[in-house]
Amino acid sequence: MVISFEQRTPDKEKKCQFLQEQFQNCGFERMIFTIHPYGLPNEIPAKCSNSNYGLRMAVKEMNIADDEMDNILVTTCDADSKFLPQYIAALTSKYLKENRPALSTIYQSPLFYNWKLDGLSFVTRVTGLLRSFLMLGALIPFNINTMSIFSFPLSLTKKGDFIHPGYQMDDIICLIRWMGVTQQRLRISIIPVPVLSGPTSGETIEKEIIKWARQARRWTIEAAEVFHYFVIKARRMPRIAACSWGIAFIIYYGVLLCTGCLFGLTTTLSMTFLIKNVPPVISYVMYGLLALQMLTFSVAFLIDAFIPKLMHVDECIFIPRNLFHYITTPFVLLGYSFVEFYALHEVVIFGKKVCKHGASAKGAL
Template sequence: MNIINDDDMKNILVTTCDADSKFPSNYTAALTWKYLEEKQPALTTIYQSPLFYNWKLDSLSFITRVTGLLRSLLMLGALIPFNINTMSIFSFSLSLAKKGNFIHPGYQMDDIICLIRWMGVTQQRLRISMIPVPVVSGPTSGETIETEIMEWARQARRWTIGAAEVFHYFIIKAKHIPKIAAFSWGFVFIIYYGVLLCSAGLFNFASTISMLVLVKNVPPIITYIMYGLFGLQMLTFLVAFIIDAIIVRLINVHEFIFILRNIFHFISTPFVLVAYSLVELYALHEVVIFGKKVCKHGASAKNILN
């Protein structure tokens, strides 16, 4: 039996993925090129392709589609550039996997768990490098709109509970990570999962309602600032829809979405974000009350995928 030497492990790349993944034919070539171009950073870098959920996405409800578009945007604009975490489909060297004792299957968000553990064994914050090829991942789905929304909520709840479990794991393991690396990663993790995903939508909704109903004689400058922030938010959402219009051509996916339906989806985006935040708020209270008992990996249905 041949055993791979430690020196040779840096020449072997491992990719983990979900069953509902469609890889482009040039994924391996793009990964290899990126790895060699960066001088084989075996113990410092994890590789992530941007994920897009355009697997029959045009046949699903606005809630599922808007969520998929925003997830892709957040991966491109936050998760990868700020080295927060990999998601579902990522690649790494065999030497890093061995040094970090591979991937722990006992956690539902094992991709982030292994990132934390690997930061401890390498004694540094790991960099996430983007592979310049998109990968298609399957969105949640159901036989009817009602079941689809139920599966969407189930997925959002599971992700939130998983993020809470990850943060608990991080707090325990942080003592094994250099202080600056632990603080910087923990800070961006809280900003992304705690503020951006959970709190931002609810804060915007509550502040808007209070300005319209409760607060009287609002100074004009405050009104202008509120409208400006709302416009900036909608502009950000527009970027997600523009990326979607471009990416379907790059990945050769045929979608047909009438322009009025697309406009409706765009207008509904802040409301979907509020609904998502409400599910997250509920899930966080579940974790607080029931603890580890709710930390289970219940996969969402994806019945329309074939």
């Protein structure tokens, strides 16, 4: 196990000692602690540069030969991650059953944000449920991107020159970077074991919503930064792979998460206040689309009814409260779209200056 700290982390020596004592009898062959130096050229102080440095130091210390790297899988995670005991076995089994696709596949476990999620506001809970649902229904099956906690062969990492230390979204940047060096669109294979992740939290509902908006803004700005990186690197990729991934990325982040809800809102307002004598068939289509949307949202809540039990998470959500969260889902998604719309204009106007990482507060976990 490799644990990487930043040089400016307070009490890092004590933390290393504490973690050594906590995990020394947990079955790891060895524990490697790395300290990422502050102020290295062309690097930013974030998870991306820390992971890049930690991986490089671990490979060097373990003296791993290139022909052995196909047999080593790396899993990157966050501090607010809880893995089920079956994770490593499921990952290994999937990798072997797929005949060790070392240079073509990245592995993603479904992330569920049920870490004390029942104690948070409807805004945070609905967002968490939708993120998990969209990961299962879009990000993984359409090979759009991995998200924060994922696994990959070490040989793919080495071929792609490890992790870019200058971009915040290391998960998507890795995918783009590695597509360039392998000259193919990488496949994201699902690991059939969920991982528990922590949602954004706050001391009060007001603070929680403010931090939720900041988090949504940060994700959007980083996604825009990622797309800029992709546009630069796309010329080095096969055209079909680059075009197919770029279109999927735009549809997901640009249409589904941003403009889709705004288009629905403006269409509804124009039909209500501006357009006279709307044909009945148009009204029926609009109502049908709304019903289809709510039916889709219900799948996310249905999944949430089973996942906490599967992950042994104790939650207390009564039916009236769950129904209220379900009804407010389109409004939460609309609010998210407004934040995205604002953030995209920030990027257009201010450029790189707004591409800064602000970690989300999770003090309630």
